[in-house]
Amino acid sequence: MSDTTRASVLWRPWTPITQQAQSLRIVEALGNRVRDEDGKWYIDAISGVLNASCGHAHPRLIEAATRQMGKLVHYDPMVTTHDPAETLATRLADILPGELNETVLLNSGSEATEAAMRIALQYWRNCGEDRNRVVTFEAGYHGSTFLCQKLSGLPFTVSEWPEPFPIDRVPLPAPASGMQTQEAADALVAGFEQALRSGPPAAAVIVEPLLGLGGCVVLPSGFLSRLRALCDEYGALLILDEVFCGFGRTGRMFGFEHETVTPDLVTMSKGISGGYLPLAAVTATSAIKQSFLSEPLVQGLRYGHTTGGHAVAAAVANTVLDVIAEERLVENSATQGRRLLDGLGQFTDSPLVAGVRGLGLVVALEATSVEAGEAIAETMADEGVMARHERGVIRIAPPLTISAQETDQIAQAVGVAIGRGAPAAPLRRSSSAERRERTE
């Protein structure tokens, strides 16, 4: 089978929506860099799948996985328990605020959303209240299962099939670049209040602390606290989706720590295991779990997966928490994030750049057109920096282990792209497999 055929029988997720013009086959990753099959190294400015927060091939994480694999790979989480999962649940309870003490372990961010929805809606049944409605952001993203896609109003998730329960999606009152004003903050809060006030009582509000796939939208300061107050006023549970922001990505351990907010449920994945193994978690307050233990007992938690809380993944996650603390990765995320924003700030006058925004090591460079965005990402790749381009927005989210020198290299690669100016013709470069075949 030829290289091109081999590449084409692999049906990649979300393609062609996420496909960049330059399609590469990656064969190796070390520290903050990845190497393609032609031997070229790139700074990994997308952290694997936005999850390699401790960098690649970290010896401590490899050692933790290998050790656990030789001891106990996994065992039925419905019938038994094991130390790595118990330790992780305990440590999450320690680092999360308030009464967020009760953790269900899963495999993916989407599963965490599904579980959080199941828990939130069932909670109200347990309390004898008929609340089904969920309020969320139109530009939010909470995963790719059928239910998760229904929560989102982003163009690539919209489908014709009916919703499993009523969902109200609040639009952004301003473009992403204009979300930092007091006016935008007030309009956003008013939008959520309107959604909570209209219709039957809401069961829950689910939001990300920073809208990742919705265009890297940094929410106005104070918004989450005001949303918490609204949820209290209307009796809805507040679910914060920390799948992308959690574990240091925004320069705080959790995205909601930029404010003084305690949610009722938190969903986590990506950085929790540094991307070394699939893992996710939902942590709920003790009061929520308590409602599942009271009569009628048959209700219980109707959710779980065979490999949820996999022992090897949980062992890695426990070591990720050690690495984050010992290597001061949350602090580095804040420091390098500021440095990157400063570095990219010098390009805001370019006719190719509509704006630059970010929080910690989630930085977005918005191009003035999709073509300009594609051209910038292409040149960045040529210059040895792997970034992600989506609908005109270039996402830069390197491992939290990134150095100042590498941060500067990312900004320099953007500078080269800007220096080249607007693309003359639509770009359509071949994949590395196609290039190799042509030379064979």
Ligand SMILES: Cc1ncc(COP(=O)(O)O)c(C=O)c1O
């Ligand atoms: C905020 C957020 N929630 C949920 C998900 C879904 O996670 P997964 O792709 O692991 O199912 C993602 C994935 O990008 C995400 O960014």
